[in-house]
Amino acid sequence: MTVSRALRDDPTVLPETRERVLAAAQQLGYRRNELARRLRVSGTSGMVGLVVTNLANPFYAQLALGVETFCATRGMKVVVSNTGDDVERERELVDDLAARRMDGIIVVPAGQDQQHLDPARLGGVPVVLAARPPLGIDVDCVLLDDFNGAYEVTSRLVSDGHRRIGFLGPPAAWTSAERLRGFRAAIAEAGLPLDDTLVRGDQREVAAAEAATRELLTLEDAPTAFFCANSRNTIGAYRALRAGRLQHALAGFDDFELADMLDLPVRLVAYDTAAMGRQATELLINRIDAGGSESAASRRVVLATTVVEYGRNRPRGRR
C-alpha cells in the first residue's frame, strides 16, 4: 500500500519512505502493472481502438497519425486494426476491442450494415465513425464534404468547356456515391446531358482504373475530361492518358505526392486527413468523458475541402 502511494506521489507518504520505495523499485526494475491498476480503477484499458480498411493507404495512415497524436496528449494509446474491407472481420474486430475494454472505438465502416457498431451492442463503448456516416445507428461522425468537393472540381472542368466528362471511382462506399452525386450535380447544373456510359464506378485499384479509362477513351464519343473519385482512380486514369497524347483534362478527389510533377495539369480535391483523425478523437473523448450518462444528440462534423490546381502555369510540352 505504501508502495502504491509512493509511486503516485501521494503527499501523505513520508519523503524518506518515498525515497526508499523509489530506490527499491529502481533497483528491482519494478514497474506498476497498468493492467491490474486499470482493472481496479476504471475497468477500462485507457486505449482507443482504431479500425480502418487498409493501413497501407496513406489516407488511413494519416488518419491514424492524427488519432495517435491526439490520444498521446491524453496519455492514451491506440490499438490499430485492419479490416481489408471485410465487414465480417470488422464485426469480429470491434467485438474484440470491446472485450478488451477500449475506452472508445473509431471506425471507418466498411459496409452498409453497421448494426455491430452500435455502442449498445458493444457493452456501451463509445463509437465514432470517420469518413463515412452512420447508417441505422446513432453515433457521432466526422465526414469530408464529399459532395461539394466533387461538385466544385467538376464545375471547373465544365467551365473550361468540357461537355463529356468521364467518372471513375471505387465500388460502393458512401463517399464514392456522394462524390458521384456532386459530379452529377455540376453537370446537371450546366445543363449538360448525364451520360451513364461515362460512369465507371468499380475500380478499387490503379490497374483497374487504368483499364477503365482506356475503355472510355475508345468510345466513339469519348470524354474529353475525367473526374476520379479517389487517388487510386486518378493515378490509373493518368497512366492511361499518359500512354496517349495527354490531351484530356484530369481532376480527382484526394491530393497525392508528385501530382504537381505530372505531364498534365491536374485539379485535385484536397483536405486535412490528420485533422479528421483529431476531430474524431475529440468527439470520442467527449463521449468518454460524458461517461455514457446523458446521451447527448449525436454530432456530425463535416470537414471542408479545397481544390488545388497543379501544373496550370507550366508549359504543356516538355521544356
Add this chain to the structure above:
Amino acid sequence: MTVSRALRDDPTVLPETRERVLAAAQQLGYRRNELARRLRVSGTSGMVGLVVTNLANPFYAQLALGVETFCATRGMKVVVSNTGDDVERERELVDDLAARRMDGIIVVPAGQDQQHLDPARLGGVPVVLAARPPLGIDVDCVLLDDFNGAYEVTSRLVSDGHRRIGFLGPPAAWTSAERLRGFRAAIAEAGLPLDDTLVRGDQREVAAAEAATRELLTLEDAPTAFFCANSRNTIGAYRALRAGRLQHALAGFDDFELADMLDLPVRLVAYDTAAMGRQATELLINRIDAGGSESAASRRVVLATTVVEYGRNRPRGRR
C-alpha cells in the same frame, strides 16, 4: 464459474446449461472482460507494441500493416505509437508499453542511445528492432541490406560512365550511413575519386533535398548523376532536376508510386516493407513463446533488396 466454463465451451458443462448461459449473456449483452481474464491467466495484455518515428510515412505504414496482419493471425492486437524521431519520447513510450504489459515490442529506434530498449530494463518484455540494428543492447532485429542496395544501384550509375555522382540523404540514422558506405564502395571500386563536396547528408524533407540538389548543380564541376539515400531525397532531387533540362541520371533508395511516370529514367532500390513487419513479428513471437527462459543468441535477419529501373525503355522526350 459455470458461466466462465460455458463461455469457454468447456465440455463438462451440461449442454442445456450452456444454452441458458449463452442466452442470458446474449440478452444482457455480457462480454467477458479480457483485461481481468489476462490479469489472471497470463499477466500480459495479448498485444504487441509498435513504435515508429512517423506513421504517415508509407514505409512505417506498410511496416505497421505487416505487423498487424501477422499479429491478427495469432489473435494479438497492435498498439501503435509515434515518436516523431524524439528519443526521449521513445523512452517514455516503451516504458508505458512495458507498464501496460505488452507481450513484446517492435521498435524502429530513433537514436544512437538504445539503453532504454534493453528488455532487462523493461521488466523482461521481448524487444525486436526493425530497420536499424541494436547498438549496445542484445536484441533481435530485421534489417534491409542497405549497403548492397546502395552499392548495386550506384554501380549501375558508374558503369553508365558517370564519374561525378552526388549523394543526397537524411541525417544520422544508421541506414543512411550504410547507404553512404555502399555508395562510396561502388565509387572506390571503380577507381573514381571520392569527392566529399558532392555528399549532402542532412535533408530530412523533400524541400531541403531539392535545395541541396540545386546547390550541387551550381558547382563548377557539377555531378552528372545522383544517388539519394531515401525517397524524400529522391523526390527532392527529381524536383530540382525537372526544373532544369533533365539531363542527369537519378537513382535512389526506396520505391515509390508514380516513379515510373517521371520524365526521367530512375533506378530505385526496392524491397518488401510488409515482409519486414512480418519478420519482425515472427522474431518477436518466437521470443515471447520462449518465455525469456533460455535466452537464445540474438538473431539478425537481413532482407534482400532489388534494383528496379523505371522509364528506361520510354522515349526520353515527350511523345
Add this chain to the structure above:
DNA sequence: TTGTAAGCGTTATCAC
C-alpha cells in the same frame, strides 16, 4: 456436472 475458495496486482477505505 456444478460450486467454493483463493489469487492475479492494483487501489479505496478505514483502522492504527
Add this chain to the structure above:
DNA sequence: GTGATAACGCTTACAA
C-alpha cells in the same frame, strides 16, 4: 504516516 482488508472480474484447483 502506514498498514490491513476487501474488491475489480476473471480462472485454477479442489470439493461436493
